[in-house]
Amino acid sequence: MHTRSPATATATLACALLLAACAGGGESTSISGASVPVTVSDPTASATESSATEATPTTTASAQDLGVATTAADPICGNATVEGDEQCDDGNDVDTDECTSTCELAACGDGFVQPPEVCDDGNSDDADACSSTCQPAACGDGMIQPPEACDDGNQADDDTCTSKCALAACGDGFIQPGEACDDGNKVDADDCTNACALASCGDGAPQPGEQCDDGNKVDTDACLSTCLAAACGDGAAQAGVEECDDGNQSNSDECTVACKLPTCSDGLKSGKESDVDCGGGTCNDCNKGKACAADTDCVTGACVNGACNLPTACKQLKSGLPMTASGVYTLDTDGDGPKQPFDVYCDMTTDGGGWTLAGRSRNTPSNPGCAGTDNFNGFGWRTAAGSVNDDNQAYALDVAGKGVAFTQILFGNHAGTKAFAGSIYRHTVQANFIDVHINSHYSIGEPATVQGACGGGTTNMFNWIGFTGNTSSFHFRDVDGPDFGLFPTGWRSCYDTCVGGNINGLPGMIFVR
Structure with missing residues (x-):
């Protein structure tokens, strides 16, 4: 020393x-x-x-x-003379210049702060407050000092160590590899989630514009895959809440606006129903006046102008209620128009059924010989006479006046009732047959045999139906000459000259359809 x-x-x-x-x-x-x-x-x-x-x-x-x-x-340190093992001797006791008070050259780590040193803690430890280069510890110096978690010696924030010497992490405000965004907060309800992913529907965090976000693409739970809250009418049936959801505001399909399956007691015109809780083939038939789409929708068996009403013809009744038995029923040929309803007899079995009785001779066969003239004025197809319920009297329906439309005519005998007995023949005629042939002689050609047959070639008696010169009358009888057709007493088969037939003189009936 x-x-x-x-x-x-x-x-x-x-x-x-x-x-x-x-x-x-x-x-x-x-x-x-x-x-x-x-x-x-x-x-x-x-x-x-x-x-x-x-x-x-x-x-x-x-x-x-x-x-x-x-x-x-x-050697004497401080005498301004470098002696012995002295590195220097500046003749003073100052440690902050280039020569220390121990006559050693100033150096980082000697414990004295000399220019250009900012600090000197007398050691070479870089993990304390003063580095081995005698500079204060700082983020970015490449050395990890407390409280630094890392120090990569740069000021880049997009690598694994930020410019704040913190390990890169979602939420630090810097976008590092693997992150789509980083807004430096822990809020999921903004444009960047806590997972540092751009906000999107299905990320599990509701953001502005989203009603919900449950993090899945399932449409049967409370939150749709569109991030809208499940609701009736959104087109997706919510499990345990909705029975169905077809995404529309119509009850006239398989799902009501209440997102329930249609029933016949929901108080709605739902499903295939033609009116509220009726019709459509799934519920009870609708009463008169209710809406309908087909005859089968109605209790009356007739859908007229979109509403259940009385049938316009026996054929319509047969169509609407196929199991309807033959009998007397009420028709209304113009629905709710000016024509009044009336009773008719309907044959629901012969030749497919749906036939309306237009004329019937009384149940007393007359002399089968030809009559010269017809003295029974007021009895005929247009003028009508008799009662539909009285089988002992002749009956004729005013088909034209009542507005009964038809394209087929059915002929045959009866044996005291409204049921056919013996041969039955069917003619097909043009529409508006009555209006076309009024005041004219008309022939409808050879009939088609429905039941039995007319022997001896006498079927030509049915080729002609009648003739009239009387504009107020049109019927299956000839009023101006030798008689032909249906009379109160029975069939007449003469036209110009008597032509006999096996139904001459027998009680007969005419039906139209």
Whole structure:
């Protein structure tokens, strides 16, 4: 260790000289520098001799000869002279310049802060507040110091260590690999989720514009795959809540506007129903006046102008209610028009059924001979006569006046009832047959045999139906000449000349359809 004071060194040397002198008794020894002259008095000399006036011989000896240890002078740090192992000596005690108070060159890590150092903690540890380069620890210096989690020596925020020396993480406000966004918050209800993904329907976090977001693409739960809250009418049936959902506001299909399956007691015109809880083939038939789409929708068996009403013909009744038995029924040929309803007899079995009775002779067969004239005025197809319920009297329906439309005519005998007995024939005629043939002689050609047959080639008697010159009458009888057709007493088969037939003189019936 260097001695810092010159005065202290001089005092030490003086003490050494005094000690050497004392060791020689009365003799004096002088030491100067490294070579110390010593005068030694002979201890055996007497006092007289010592006091003699002649010169006393002297002996000069070095400190080494005297057995005094001697060393070279130690370097003195601070004397402005570089000595010994000193690296420097600037003659001062200042540690903050280029030479320290221990005469060592200033260096980072010596514990003293010298320019250009900002700090010097006397160590080379980079993990404390002062780095091994004597600079204060800072984010971006490439060294991890508390409280840093990382330090990659750059100011980039898009890598694994941010410019704040924090490990990259979703929510740090910086977009790193694997992140689509990072808004620096933990709010899922904005444009960037807590998973650092761009907000989208199905990410499980409702954002502006979304009513809900359950994180799935299932449409049968409370939140649709469109992020709208499930509701009746959205087209997706919500499990456990809706029976159905067809996405429209119509009850006239398989799902009502209440998202329930249609029933015949829901108080709605639903499903295939033609009116509220009736018709459509799924519910009970509708009563008169209710809406309908087909005859089968109605209790009356007739759908007229879109509403259940009385049938316009026996054929319509047969169509609407196929199991309807033959009997007397009420028709209304113009629905709710000016014509009044009326009773008719309907044959629902012969030749497919649906036939309306237009004329019937009384149940008393007359003389089968030809009558010269017809004296039964008021009896006929247009003028009508008799009662439909009285089988003992002749009956004719005013088909034209009542507005009964037809394209087929059915002929045959009866045996006292309204049922055919014997041969039955069918003619097909043109529409508006009555209007076309009024005031004209008309022939409808060879009939088709429905049941039995007319023997002897006499079917030609049915080729002609009649003739009339009377504009107020049109019927199956000839009023102007030899008789032909149906009379109160039975069939007449004569036209111009009598032509006999096996139904001559028998009670007969005419039906139209």
